[in-house]
Amino acid sequence: MATSQDDMNTKLTFRLYKDGETNEDWASWSDKIFKEDTSHKCPTYVHRTPPCQGSCPSGEDIRGWLDIARGIEKPPEDMDWQEYAFRRLTNANPFPSVMGRVCPAPCQDGCNRNEVEDYVGINSVEHFIGDTGLSNKYKFEVGEDNGKKVAIVGGGPAGLAAAFQLRRKGYGATVFDNHATLGGMMKYGIPGYRTPRDVLDGEIDRITEMGVDVKLNTWVGKDVTVEQLEKDYDAILWAVGTWTGRKLPIPGADNAQNVLTGVDFLEAFNDGRLQLVSEKVVVVGGGDTSIDVASVARRLGHISEINEKDRPENIVLGHTAHDVASSATRQGAQVMLLSRSPVKDMAAAEHEVNDALREGVDIVDRVNPMEVILDDKGRAKALRVQKLEDDGKTPVEGSEYDIELDLLVSAIGQGGKLEGFEELGNERGFIDADQHYQVPGKPGHFVAGDIVRPHLLTTAIGQASIAVDSIDHYLKAENLGKRPKVDKHHFNLLNKLREAGLEPNDYTHESEWGTAAAEWAVHNYEDRSAHEIIPADELFLGHFHYTPRLKRHEDVPSSDDVLGHFQERVKGLSEEQAREEADRCMSCGMCFECDNCVIYCPQDAVYRVPKNQHTMGRYVATDYSRCIGCHICADVCPTGYIDMAMGE
Incomplete structure (x- = not known):
């Protein structure tokens, strides 16, 4: 059936060249396509960070849990996809229901799908996963107790996220807050029609149920001194927020x-x-x-x-x-x-x-x-x-x-209320932090959240995760080193292989060099996720069809109906809708098993790995004895996962 004129004008996806432009990149085909076996370059499978994750201040593995929701990445046999997606998401953010509702979603601004027709509704899928986690009563796992204790001053998003990450690592965590309930700005700064209180309280309770001690109506610096905390705890995290309006x-x-x-x-x-x-x-x-x-x-x-x-x-x-x-x-x-x-x-x-x-x-x-x-x-x-x-x-x-x-x-x-610990503050009413979220000149003191610089809730959550990493290194007397250039919660292929029972063998060097046939290395794979974010121009965008975004229904009252309207405005997607929207993800920087490279390889050099060796990120490999370096596999890879780099 012919395409209608309206569809041709309004439902275009990707065009590499505009009308009147010349194809300068391919002026010389021989420079781009190598003949026979004269090329020294063969495909390498390169894992990079997608821009959605690069734009997420809490560093969620967004591509990962979207690929789980759409059914590409498979969960372990004893877990359904909903819980597996929840676990992947909450590695970085323990508040998926709240953030799926109120986060302004810089991830969606950065989404490469904007170059096709419209961003992926990341918030809406997160909303579904978070609500599913609450309705299914998923619990967080606690690490083995290591005997160390950390005081957290402030029970808002940064303080609670820190308590969550600390308990996962086996640290004792005590939260001190000067309010009658926990939640910080999530509860006292955002109206309930945006963050329903049953949802917020459910996500807070899931953290405190990990064994977090809570001291409410307690002002550190007045009701308990800083010196006492330094005596009773091995480290202190300041997550006091900014409660003074300008x-x-x-x-x-x-x-x-x-x-x-x-x-x-x-x-x-x-x-x-x-x-x-x-x-x-x-x-x-x-x-x-x-x-x-x-x-x-x-x-x-x-x-x-x-x-x-x-x-x-x-x-x-x-x-x-x-x-x-x-x-x-x-x-x-x-x-x-x-x-x-x-x-x-x-x-x-x-x-x-x-x-x-x-x-x-x-x-x-x-x-x-x-x-x-x-x-x-x-x-x-x-x-x-x-x-x-x-x-x-x-x-x-x-x-x-x-x-x-x-x-x-x-x-x-906004600014901070620092009564009782003024010596920690700077001239602007905030607390300074180094790249590891340590308080400069105060060993054992760390800081996260708006008191560093007022920003988004997701920023506070991300800073808390980094601060907990720093606390962990500090209490183990380990060198903090330098934070990664792309400081996120990345997909880890080795962990995925272990989960699937496919962990490589221990290395034993014998007579032959190379990894192509060895079982102690991941064949022709490179992880650059901590260093590189993959842009849209490294993808094959022509692969993706026009697919409108599925939007959540919003019950926004009119000016005539707004008086007394405190019902939640945003309505979540169904499971079917959430999976359908997740399927719009282009899986930038990670194979999503489209078979293009296998189909278009003229030498049958690119092949699917055997099913009993297959897992996410290990779907295809290359037989270098057949590869002629023609570049076709890299050109037709929609996600930019293939680089012609082997041999450089």
Whole structure:
């Protein structure tokens, strides 16, 4: 059947050359295709890191668990694919359900499939795997106790991820947190309609059930001294987060009680104290925190006749508590979010911005706050702003105007609360870290998470993993060495061979050199995953057909329905959908068993390894006595797994 004109125009996949371009790379065919046996180059199978994993701050083996979900990499006989994918994913990240929902997914921005039609929905498959792990009640394994203990200060994503990694290595772990419950910014900084509390608590409980000791409502530096921790524990990890919001650095901001920070606002909402806002709310920011504040304000609404004690600023500052019954008379709040940057350049995730707009948040971009205007009672009544040029930096002369408000929330950045351990902090209110996440000049002290530099939840999780590696080396008195260039949780072929009962024999040098026929080495395989990320131009993108991304359904309320709407917005994929979406992964840098190299080899030099020797990454090999170095196998390899390098 002929392809329709519409499909030809809208469903193109990959084109190596645009109209009018010449094929300069192949101007001389003889330079590219070697004849007979004159070439000294033969194929080598090279494992590289895909850009999705290279873009993931927690370093997940994304390609690995996608290949498991799609059925290419097989689990051990005693395990189903769902658990095997869960185990592979949680090697790096113990919060797949949470991160599958709220991570802004830099992995998807880096996905090579963007060069074909659209990225793989990595978050949606992670969401499915995480929820399956909770429903099937998968537990984490604990390493053999080694007698060493580590104190973790802070029970947020970094602290809990560190506790998870430490227990896997056999270390005792005690988490100290100054809140009534664990979770940190995952619980107190992100609304429940984005991170459902049963999901978050389930993933936290799975970590504490590993034998993690927990000390809640405990402020290290006040309730227990740093010196005491140094005496009682073999190492200390600081994962205290950033709980101080930055105030607006403009006149009037410090003097008005109804000027709050986004951190304080969200913490009061998430612990149940804040249930109403004012009629006119202005939020200054542009990042995810500002979006959350604005969206929460739209859901809470206001009451027309409000008592002084019920004003939101009194609730947030801890002076009183809301009467739940008063919420019955609430009305929608007018919420405006101000950003210096154009909307398209805001730091917040694009879909979060779009959801906020749908929910009725008025986003005004390219404005700069100048002054908080106070009334005769010292309350903020307006914010004076100045318009900016399209660059978000250059002021427009004479463009100042006032925005009326009842509540002003600053969400422009965060810093740490270091009372009791100020000596660890720097001049910016953070804690310095070296490449191993050690605190410089403080042996035995390590640090991870936002207190190093505020960033994503997944960044905090990744830093915790590296910090635990460093703690492990430190407590074993081992040289820390240099971190890998591509510092991730990589697929390990040797471990896979062991899992399949195919571990190579011990090396015994006899008379012959080379590894082609030996059973003590992996034939013509090279692992460059710790050093190289494979770009799209090393793939054969023409192999991949147009396949639309399967999108999760999102229950985003309209501006008319948002009041009181606290149900979860993102709905997960079914098992069938998750596997179908995973199948769109191009397995960049790792064989996905397409048979192209076998089919197109003119000499039958490339062959499938026997089934009883086959495992992931060992699907094909080369008979060098037949190979003529023609390059065809490398040219038709969709994943870039084959290099013509043998002999160089």
